Structure formats: structure tokens, C-alpha cells
Amino acid sequence: MDWKPSYLDLILVPLGFLISISYHVWLWHKVQTDPLSTTIGRNAHGRRFWVDAMMKDIERKNILAVQTLRNMIMGSTLMATTSILVSAGLGAVISSTYSVKKPLNDSVYGAHGEFMVALKYVSLLTILLFSFFCHTLSIRFLNQVCLLISIPVAEDPVGILTAEYLTELLEKGCLLNTVGNRLFYLAIPLLLWIFGPVLVFLCFVAMVPVLYNLDFMCQKIGKGRGEENGNRDFV
Numbered sequence: 045m046d047w048k049p050s051y052l053d054l055i056l057v058p059l060g061f062l063i064s065i066s067y068h069v070w071l072w073h074k075v076q077t078d079p080l081s082t083t084i085g086r087n088a089h090g091r092r093f094w095v096d097a098m099m100k101d102i103e104r105k106n107i108l109a110v111q112t113l114r115n116m117i118m119g120s121t122l123m124a125t126t127s128i129l130v131s132a133g134l135g136a137v138i139s140s141t142y143s144v145k146k147p148l149n150d151s152v153y154g155a156h157g158e159f160m161v162a163l164k165y166v167s168l169l170t171i172l173l174f175s176f177f178c179h180t181l182s183i184r185f186l187n188q189v190c191l192l193i194s195i196p197v198a199e200d201p202v203g204i205l206t207a208e209y210l211t212e213l214l215e216k217g218c219l220l221n222t223v224g225n226r227l228f229y230l231a232i233p234l235l236l237w238i239f240g241p242v243l244v245f246l247c248f249v250a251m252v253p254v255l256y257n258l259d260f261m262c263q264k265i266g267k268g269r270g271e272e273n274g275n276r277d278f279v
Contacts, residue, residue: 053160056241060233060248067252068226071259082259084222091214096207098193106194113190117183120221123228124179130231131172138165168234171227178224185217229255 071082079085098109192205192213229251236243 053241056245057237060245063248063252064230064233067255071255074260081261083261084259086261088215088218091218092207092211095193095211095214099207099210102194102196109193110190113186113193116217116221117186117190120179120182120186120217120224123221123224124176124183127172127176127179127224127228131169131176134165134169134172138162138169164234164237168231168237171231171234175224175227175231178220178227182217182220182224185213185220189213189217 071084075082075085080089094112098105102109189210193210195205233244233247233251236247
């Protein structure tokens with residue numbers, strides 16, 4: 045059987061995706077079992093104390109709470125805007141008849157057919173649209189928290205606006221923001237796929253140690269009351 049250029053795409057691209065997915069599955073397992081060893085778990089643990097501290101003295105800290113949430117909303121808005129702008133540009137490229145849709149030159153490894161080129165652009169467009177979707181949902185939840193956290197406890201006789209409820213809304217917004225960012229990072233290897241599958245695989249391999257240094261804490265906390273509370277609070 046003769047070797048075909050498309051075999052590189054069939055081998056390297058799924059292998060790169062497998063490496064990235066395996067890392068994030070392992071990260072999710074660590075967040076559930078040992079959250080304080082990850083930045084995601086520690087940040088979630090800290091946000092619970094932050095909501096409780098803001099609500100205990102909301103009359104004096106309402107401006108601080110709203111400004112903090114506004115900064116988070118601005119970050120999600122920036123990422124959502126970037127994702128939809130890139131998606132609009134890719135949509136224009138896909139629908140056009142320009143030669144930019146064609147392979148750059150014959151020296152690029154991998155398949156050069158029209159179907160493969162279309163698959164590259166459509167895959168990148170899909171990932172960016174999902175990233176935009178996650179960031180817009182994150183903005184929705186953060187706006188709700190920004191509105192509800194400034195309400196004094198005395199103005200809620202039913203007792204619905206508790207710290208637990210606001211923490212749950214805040215965690216949903218932060219989780220969607222994290223997922224949107226990871227999907228945006230995933231678009232980088234897919235963008236390099238235009239230049240060939242080898243760069244896709246190398247980019248996926250290089251992203252794992254970078255994400256590891258961002259996701260895990262070097263300083264460990266000893267087992268005790270703090271770790272037990274962290275494991276209980278996160279789930």
C-alpha cells in the first residue's frame with residue numbers, strides 16, 4: 045500500500061487531540077480529588093470566601109464587589125468579541141472564491157484536497173463559535189451575580205439570595221469562562237493545521253507543559269483541616 049499525504053492528517057491530528065483531551069481529563073480528576081493542588085480548585089475555594097465576605101458587609105463593600113465582577117465581565121467580553129470576530133473572518137474566507145482557501149504550496153505536508161482544506165477552516169470556525177457561546181453564557185451568570193450581590197440581606201425576607209446561591213452562580217460563570225478560554229487555546233493548533241499536521245501535533249505537545257505550569261501549584265498544602273474543607277467546598 046502506497047503512502048498518501050493524508051495519512052499524516054489521519055495520524056498526527058487525532059493524536060494531538062488525544063493528548064490534549066487526556067490532559068484535561070486528568071486535570072478534571074485532580075480538581076475533583078485534590079482541588080487545592082490546582083489553581084482552579086484554589087480559586088474556587090477562595091471565591092466562596094469572597095462571596096461570603098462581601099455579603100456580610102455588603103453596604104460598605106458593594107462598590108468593591110461590583111467592580112471586581114465588572115473586571116471579570118470585561119475579560120469575558122474581550123474573549124467573546126475576539127472569538128466572534130475571528131469566526132466572522134473565517135466565515136468570509138470559507139464563502140469566498142479567493143485562492144487563500146487553497147493550500148499555500150506543495151511543500152506543506154499533509155492532504156491538499158479541497159475537502160481537507162474546508163475541514164480545517166470549518167473545524168476552526170466551530171471551536172471559535174463554541175468559545176463565543178461559553179463566554180456569552182459566562183457574562184450572563186456574572187451579570188446576575190453583579191446584580192444580586194449588591195442587594196442587602198434585610199431586603200430579602202424570603203432568604204433566597206444566600207451566599208450559597210450566589211456562589212453557585214459565580215462558579216457557573218467562572219467555569220464557562222475557563223471552558224471558553226480552553227476552547228480558544230484549542231483554536232491555535234487548528235489554525236496551524238492550515239500549514240500542515242506536523243505543526244498541529246507539535247503545538248499540542250508544547251501546550252501540555254505550558255498548561256501544566258498554569259494549572260498546578262508547586263507549593264503543596266499539608267493534610268489537615270484546610271485541605272478537608274477545600275475538598276468538601278469545591279464539589
